[in-house]
Amino acid sequence: MLHAVIMAGGSGTRFWPASRRDTPKQLLKLSGDRTMIQATADRLGDLVPDQRKMVVTNAALVAAVRQQLPDLPVESIVGEPCKRDTAPCIGLAATLIAAKDPDATMLVMPADHVITSDADFQKAVLAGEALLDEDPTRIVTFGIEPSYPAESFGYIERGETLGKADSAAYRVTRFREKPDAATAQQYLAAGTFYWNSGIFMWRCSTILEALQKQMPEMMEKLENIGQAAGESNFSEVLEREFAAIEGKSIDYAVMEDYPNIVVLEAPFRWDDVGSWQSLARMNPPDADGNTVLANHLGIDTRQTIVFGDTDHLIVTIDIEDLIVVHTPGATLVAPKSSEERVREVVKRLTEEGRESRL
Known part of the structure; x- marks a missing residue:
């Protein structure tokens, strides 16, 4: 079987x-x-x-x-x-x-x-x-x-x-x-x-x-x-x-x-959904090329990934090619080109004894 x-x-x-x-x-x-x-x-x-x-x-x-x-x-x-x-x-x-x-x-x-x-x-x-x-x-x-x-x-x-x-x-x-x-x-x-x-x-x-x-x-x-x-x-x-x-x-x-x-x-x-940019491959972008899984207001925002819960409004102005992630305990803002460095964040938080943010 x-x-x-x-x-x-x-x-x-x-x-x-x-x-x-x-x-x-x-x-x-x-x-x-x-x-x-x-x-x-x-x-x-x-x-x-x-x-x-x-x-x-x-x-x-x-x-x-x-x-x-x-x-x-x-x-x-x-x-x-x-x-x-x-x-x-x-x-x-x-x-x-x-x-x-x-x-x-x-x-x-x-x-x-x-x-x-x-x-x-x-x-x-x-x-x-x-x-x-x-x-x-x-x-x-x-x-x-x-x-x-x-x-x-x-x-x-x-x-x-x-x-x-x-x-x-x-x-x-x-x-x-x-x-x-x-x-x-x-x-x-x-x-x-x-x-x-x-x-x-x-x-x-x-x-x-x-x-x-x-x-x-x-x-x-x-x-x-x-x-x-x-x-x-x-x-x-x-x-x-x-x-x-x-x-x-x-x-x-x-x-x-x-x-x-x-x-x-x-x-x-x-x-394989290996990183934040994979969201853009799985979810259709808006007219400005943004991938949004959040409560979001974008003004002159292009080619950006925005992720958060529906209870929190994320506003972006005059930005391009960024990753913006909001959670109740931590927020990430980074250029798309630097997404691999997110692992460095996890390493640094561990080294600094800030495991509550992991």
């Missing part, structure tokens, strides 16, 4: 000050009327019932996730006691799912992507299932056809076509890290590279075997956690064993060395 795992442990520091420790970006409404994690769960439609959906998040966010996804079983929202990157997150989910359904197929999705349409996404998932039915040892990933030479995404280089799925499917030649500007331009011109969406499908048994080969010490600790599932001491075992795991991304742990990976050319539109 198909199970879906939503990875929701990110902190979203580049979306400060709206994204905070207790309400990171996956819990915010950045596009549409649903929060990002709600939209991710909704996207599955009837493909996966609530009983086969799992969210892996920060332990401090479990209550907030339960509030936003009340139809999920309580045990399906798993709180990581500490941050350990995507390989332990995925390994933990696969361990818990396999204990109940050894033949499970597992779809892994980040909670903070915007994808349209839901129907196109479900079509891609069904194509991925077909590829796994043909060869259960495969790993299926979803590649996004690049529309510009992005430096902020990883890339997948495709090889020979498979030509059997209900979508364009290719063998993966290799994964590439985030490139510099010149290399990104080469990837775009080559026509054989996709953006790496970070969405994967596999049999639970396949990913667990791959992790066992690459990270046996991690798997030993995850097996201890799995054995305690449903027991009264589960929380204690999870906290002890998970904290002892070395953090590593799934790309480094498995993807770079696994010999049987297929990339499906995604039929859906995708954005």
Whole structure:
């Protein structure tokens, strides 16, 4: 059966000050009327019932996730006691799912992507299932056809076509890290590279075997956690064993060395919502090129992103190419060209002991 795992442990520091420790970006409404994690769960439609959906998040966010996804079983929202990157997150989910359904197929999705349409996404998932039915040892990933030479995404280089799925499917030649500007331009011109969406499908048994080969010490600790599932001491075992795991991304742990990976050319539109400027890609601008998600009065304001709640009026006069974000506890004003420096703000506030603003 198909199970879906939503990875929701990110902190979203580049979306400060709206994204905070207790309400990171996956819990915010950045596009549409649903929060990002709600939209991710909704996207599955009837493909996966609530009983086969799992969210892996920060332990401090479990209550907030339960509030936003009340139809999920309580045990399906798993709180990581500490941050350990995507390989332990995925390994933990696969361990818990396999204990109940050894033949499970597992779809892994980040909670903070915007994808349209839901129907196109479900079509891609069904194509991925077909590829796994043909060869259960495969790993299926979803590649996004690049529309510009992005430096902020990883890339997948495709090889020979498979030509059997209900979508364009290719063998993966290799994964590439985030490139510099010149290399990104080469990837775009080559026509054989996709953006790496970070969405994967596999049999639970396949990913667990791959992790066992690459990270046996991690798997030993995850097996201890799995054995305690449903027991009264589960929380204690999870906290002890998970904290002892070395953090590593799934790309480094498995993807770079696994010999049987297929990339499906995604039929859906995708954005990883990595920074404030991504709002301009997801929300239609006004006549002056402004992206406004706020109660806003603009006078001679152009090409500016304005974000805030409806109770607070933001007025801008004679400005251009800025990011303006108002929240009850903090306000950000910065040139669009400096948006990557938002991470510096988070670092400085931490160093100065002003964690209440994070």
